[in-house]
Amino acid sequence: MALTATGIGSGLDISTIVKVLVDAEKLPKEAIFNRTEDRINAKVSAIGTLKSALSNFQDAAKKLQSGELLSQRKVSTGDSPYFTAKASSLAQSGSYSIKVEQLAQAHxxxxxxxxxxxxxxxxxxxxxxxxxxxxxxxxxxxxxxxxxxxxxxxxxxxxxxxxxxxxxxxxxxxxxxxxxxxxxxxxxxxxxxxxxxxxxxxxxxxxxxxxxDAKNSIIEVDGQKLTSQSNSVTDAIAGITLDLTKADLNSTSTLTVEQDNEAVKENLKSFVETYNSLLTSIEKLSSYDADKKTAAALQGDSMIRSLESQLRNMVSERVSVDGSNVALYDIGLSTDRYGKLNIDEAKLDESIANNMSSIEGLFSTPSTGLANRFDELANNYVKTGGVIDNRKNSYTEETKRLTLQRESFSLKMAQLESRLLKQFNAMDLVVAQLNQQSAGLVDRLNSLPGAVSKN
Incomplete structure (x- = not known):
């Protein structure tokens, strides 16, 4: 391969000159590419954060859809070795005397x-x-x-x-x-x-x-005998499952069932926390820092504005429950000026203790209950093919277009560099030839008769 030296004829640093000229064309455009890429990446990261917050909120809403966690019961067996018990929302508060006469056996x-x-x-x-x-x-x-x-x-x-x-x-x-x-x-x-x-x-x-020998289980509940094929007895007391572990006809245990107000309250608090956390995420992702004059990735985005608007509207709406209209405010949950939920502890405790049907209806009424509506709203955004998926796909397409633009521009800059090097090298060759001609002319003039060389 032939070696090429540039700038010999003219004495110019042609490589540096060409680099400066190419950079003058390239760097501003690359800065635009980089800013565009950073903007896209920031938006992709932001909608990922939004999707995560929405999914957490959806999980909290789903727990309240069936009403199971809003009408929890707690059971006490007095540390009985004869059975354990679980209660569903159908169980009524009460106390029961239970004897386990015989455990069921498999043949x-x-x-x-x-x-x-x-x-x-x-x-x-x-x-x-x-x-x-x-x-x-x-x-x-x-x-x-x-x-x-x-x-x-x-x-x-x-x-x-x-x-x-x-x-x-x-x-x-x-x-x-x-x-x-x-x-x-x-x-x-x-x-x-x-x-x-x-x-x-x-x-x-x-x-x-x-x-x-095959055996059925035999128990007595308040003196009433019940025979069952299994050691898991579900039909002795409505809403109660008894899992029998030991038999002794001479021993009586007491089963107590009551509403678990603290568990209900914790589930409602969890819902409030995830709702407020979602609003906090929305606020951060769409904020504008006036001091730094910087906007968050989704500032002004119609998608996030629409989501926030729908959430705020839903928490203020009333739900028809047994002929009455019930809102979150009625059970002790109110919104502040930022749209976040606050808990009135005394009012919520009173609602849980005396008006659980309104709480269940407010959240769990099919279609119109808040838990069902929040779940549907969140699902529209987070599901496959949902709003966030579609937005992410648009960013992916934008990234592909940017990559193609970068490749095209890189080729253009390579061609520009090649063209400038060719032009400057041609100029350098011409200058070298002119210098040679000038030197030869001087030599011939100096060799003329009568020519005197001045030092």
């Missing part, structure tokens, strides 16, 4: 014991029946206890039988257990041999032993 039966669990059993099938449902498992001549158990457990129509190989001092046996407790879920097994009597010898008649 278990075991086949005859064998010395080698890996020995083949026979050929045929095992027919199972449990709670009115039947299924059958084929047994191949080479199947051992483990293979039979695996076939039972993997049967597509298995209606609730679990097979396990158990080893004891008496030998190994297959144990068939009902997946559910109660008398209705007793297991019936019939063995059908195709060849020999191996299956019958293991599973039929007296060869199939009951290991655990």
């Amino acid at each position: 278990k039966v075991g086949g005859a014991h064998v010395t080698d669990p890996k020995a083949a059993v026979g050929e045929g099938s095992l027919d199972f029946s449990i709670n009115g449902e039947n299924f059958s498992v084929g047994v191949d001549p080479a199947d051992d206890l483990y293979a039979i158990a695996a076939k039972v457990n993997s049967a597509s129509d298995n209606s609730g039988v679990v097979a396990t190989v158990v080893k004891s001092d008496a030998g190994s046996q297959i144990v068939f257990s009902s997946a559910k407790t109660g008398l209705d879920n007793q297991i019936s097994v019939v063995a059908n041999d195709i060849a020999g009597t191996g299956l019958n010898d293991m599973f039929n008649g007296t060869n199939l032993n009951t290991l655990v």
Whole structure:
């Protein structure tokens, strides 16, 4: 490759001159590109922050949609070892005396014991029946206890039988257990041999032993007896689930149910906090600093102005509840001049204690309840294909266009640099030639007769 030296003929620093000329054209435009890129990135970051705040607010609103968290109950069992209890919003306040007479048990039966669990059993099938449902498992001549158990457990129509190989001092046996407790879920097994009597010898008649009897649970609630298939009793007291853990007919436990006012209040406070946090985010993202004369990324943005307007309108609206119009102010939540919610503790406590139906209706009424409307509003923004998604897509397209503009401009600047270098080098060559001609002319003049050289 030929070496090119620039500026030899003219003595000019051509590379520097060209760089200065190109930079004079390039730097202002690149500054515009950089500012545009920074603006887009700031907006993308801002709508990400907005989406996060909206999602948190939506989560808080969703918790109040069904009313479950606005009509919570707390239960006390007095540290009873016989059961635990959970209450839904349907549970009514009250006190109940409870005895657990018997726990429900799952039926278990075991086949005859064998010395080698890996020995083949026979050929045929095992027919199972449990709670009115039947299924059958084929047994191949080479199947051992483990293979039979695996076939039972993997049967597509298995209606609730679990097979396990158990080893004891008496030998190994297959144990068939009902997946559910109660008398209705007793297991019936019939063995059908195709060849020999191996299956019958293991599973039929007296060869199939009951290991655990099926039992229903039995409890007494205020002296009234109730039998259940399960140890999880849901129909003894409306809205209460009792999970039985121990039986003793001679012991009585007391179950107390009451409204959990503190839990309701905390859920409402959480809603207020996330709402105010959302407004704070909106304020920061759309603010203008008059002292620094700088605007936030979404200052003046129609999307965020519309969202803020809708939020403020909703918190001031009234909801029809049992023929009356109820607003947040009526239960102790009011807005300040910035649109944020304040809590009147005394008024809220009174509403929770004496007017829970209004609170539930205000938030949880289908379609018109505030929780449902806030959830719908937030979802319009944060869902896939929603307002924020569409805005983000527009920024992505803007970034693509900016990238193309940068590439086109870079090519243009490269061409400008090449053209200027070519022009200056051509000029430098001309200057070098002129200098050579000038030097030659001086030499010839100096060589003329009578010429005197002046030092």
